[in-house]
Amino acid sequence: MPDTHEASGIAILLWAAEPEAPHRLATPFFHAAAAAAMDVPVEIYFTARSVHLLVPGVAQGLRASERFDKTVLDAMREAVSHGARLLACTDALHAQGIDPRGLIPECSGHGGAVQFMARASDLRWRTLVF
Template sequence: MSAHLAILVWAADPDSPQLCATPFHFAAAAAAMDAEVEMYFTARSVRLLLPGVAETLYPGGQGSGLPPLSHFLHEAVRYGTRLYACPAAMQAHGVAPEGLRTEVCGQAGAAAFIGRTLDPAWRTLTF
């Protein structure tokens, strides 16, 4: 892979479902274009990585015709996107490592994301 994209997700959280699909949509699009994609979840966004949460959130509101957030998450993962949870955010929001969705690759915090932003081979997006 020649393209690399790191996505920081911090404002999209279960309390704002209308913001949640876009980061996954961009991740899936980039991964489908053969980019290596990593998503870093911090702040309240880490709660999106709890089992069952994405299944209950509808970015366009229930009855809008849009699928639940889990659809967008699965699309991104299906194309190869790797999901990481910030350990500090997990601790702040009471998320145990063993409580994360099976799609989550592991934990990675600020230093990992900053490492990507400082690497000239990587591009970044923030949601």
């Protein structure tokens, strides 16, 4: 019988995490990696301008701080290596003029408002918005 005091998963919405503000980009992935390392299912939903992070070369060229050696792509890969899933909003991709077929291989697929809201309305899941 599942423990009702434990979350079934963590859904993270990236809304204000955009390439133009690299200082905000590492934290969501560190939290995702931590939860996934604890064997908690993690889904990261990229929406608005955050979908640009899924374009090859973008996250690789960003660092949260000049004192931080890891790139944003390194942080994303760390989260994925622990089991987090990266999901791109198709509406956001379209709005940003990004071809959904040309995303980084770490992207697991697509997930938008309906999928995120399904997680947010499921009392067994926890949500974070960055």
